[in-house]
Amino acid sequence: MMFKSTKGQSPSLPVSQAMLMGAAPDGGLYVPHDLPRFSVDDFDDPSDLPGVAQTLLTPFFRGDGLLAQLGDICAEVFNFPAPMVRLKNGARALELFHGPTAAFKDFGARFLAACMDRLADDDHPLTVLVATSGDTGGAVGCAFAGAKAAKVIILYPKGRVSPFQELQLTCWPGVTALRVAGDFDDCQAMVKAAFAAPKLKESYGLSSANSINVGRLLPQMVYYAASSIQVFKETGHKANYIIPTGNLGNGMACLWARSCGLPIGDVIFGQNANRALTDYFHAGRYAPAASIATLANAMDVGNPSNFERFMAGLPGLGQGIRAYSIDDQTIAAQIKKDAEQLDHVWCPHSAVAAYGYDILGDDEKALPWVIVATAHAFKFRENVEPLIGHDIAPSPALAAIKDMPALVADIPADLSALAAVLAG
Ligand SMILES: *Cc1c(COP(=O)(O)O)cnc(C)c1O
16 A cells, blocks of 8 residues: 655655655655455454454555564554443443553554654664644653654643643653743644754654654554444444544544445534634635634644645545534533533543534434543543542553653744754
């Protein structure tokens, strides 16, 4: 399988080359030339995530040097569950936060790190640059901590991440964390500018691990495949998903999985006050905007980078999609209400998706709906605990992070500051 640039001006590459490139040289993003077709019967046991992963991802690695190691990579990466829990209101919650940093980005970050660590060596050094609005950097730092060949630099916006997120960005031995005087879009612009500077890119072997990296998106298809097959076997119906959406990375993976023939019906994107996608799906016009700070801060994205992949137009991608946007007050009310009525505590991002279920009509609620829960509520406890009126216990992995020392440097939002850090 080859991957092409959304801008169409760069040569197509096999998957490991596309992963190392991050963004394509023409500024586009890599997308598969076409998608493999699967049926439910291709998967023996949907509860076996490594097995689902290997079956699903093999066609994407055909012709690539990493194919022989894909089984090992899947076993290493998918070593924690993605359980679906049934809520009192009949919806299912797909819990994607049982990994080491308690957010869904663990799947993509760990997969990319496992691949890159197998691709890098003394002759091919790698420096991964990550711009993060919150959870990405933690997941990537954790995934690469202890990597043999690759270095990681994380950029995050000062004052825009929760205290615990900040700890999770700055606690990984060997990982450089930079606190940028700007917002997430500034961080993302700095990373893009570094990639656009050929001298920097070549001397340091710059690569990306943001959700623009196709190596992050492919493994995210796995939990949509596994959960949709499970729902289909249980109910005889396709699974419909409500996905809390920022950069559209998680959402794109679901749309790709659907276009691969997995039993996925409608897909609804839930947004916070950053409503570029909502406006697009309502009015057909895409208008990127400056990002707005919200309670669901990992979704504070004014110009979702994966929209370009959506527009790249693989077959059937755009069918059966809806989107909505809610403000912080509505997010808070949802958390409070569901804690009371469902005994279920959401993180603010997951609460955005939970709202989407409540506004469905009764005929729609008769079908299976999966609310995608993207992070453990403990990570946002400063905001969540006052709403629910009690403390939230950390997951075991989060409890361990709490005691690790932080290391971070402040830099202004410009490329020369980043270049100085690279030069050491
Ligand atoms: C990153 C993130 C999101 C948004 O995912 P995208 O792939 O950017 O759409 C939602 N929830 C949490 C907890 C996140 O960390």
